[in-house]
Amino acid sequence: MQEERRNKVKAAKDEVLGSETVFEKIKSRTPWIFGNTFRKPKILFPDIKKPRMGIPLPGKSIAVIGVYIILFLLQTGIVYLVFREVPALGSYQDGSPRFLYPDINESFIIEGVVASIFIFMCSIGFILLYQASKFVYNKSVAVRYLVVGILLILASFFTLQAMISIKLGNKLFNV
Template sequence: MSKRERIEKGKEELDISGSKTIGERIKEKTPWLFGSKLRKPKISYPKVAGRRIVLPTPSKTFGLILIYAILFILQVGVVYLLYRETPALGADSAGDPIFLYPSIQESFIVEGIVASILLFVSSTGFLLLYQASKYSYNRNLALRILVIGFILIISAFISLQYMLTVKLGKTAWWEL
């Protein structure tokens, strides 16, 4: 048995049904247009194995912290600080400090920060609701995490509604 026959036999043995790629199948079925006078070129590109920088992939926690930081910066209203100069804190006619701007379209910097923190607390509550589903085998732990998540969500919602009530000058939040 010649060397060529052994190579062909080895190829036949290694061929697994369905292992050919679409490109290989198209090459086999595509006819050579120029007949036998011109040979079909066989191009093999060199495999360049250069050095690559191997960096550790960041954890999901790092990605979540990064997303929270970006959302916090956007929610505080840093974008609006660039366009117009918003006061950090205000005062009424008697000189007493006020924390909520009387108009619904504008806000003080402190008000934006507080609202952003409350939205952060609310989203943390939703994350805790998600985490509670992971501890279904330990019912007590899952229930504790679930209750803490609900408390965070409800408290943030009530606080934001109260801020809107005071901002609009209403007496009760359900009158909004």
């Protein structure tokens, strides 16, 4: 019974032109290399364990937190603030505090920090959008992550746009 099946399979393969694998083609043309059977050699590898001296490394979360701290400092413009020695806050002529520098090419320290906080909020929103894709089978959790992520992105975007329009001298709501 099994022999009949083998013959049928072999006949079916012979009938279809080009259905042979590369190995079958080589084996049929060079029987003296492979012989009748082809098997994998069994290699026994010795169980050698090298002594290791390991240094304890911090977890991945510590590394991610470190990267975010560095990004936060770079986004605040820390290099700009150190070299230019800009004031932390400004004031109007009547003495009331001014948080946004009137020129688009200059900034106060507080302005850079606030803008960096909103950029950081936007990046957290994108991280939440990514995390929502991990909860495919738990729809309620995924929707919560999506909503919070989108709200963070939109809030930070519109706040930064408002800051830029105020710096350019435009009224915020055209009132």
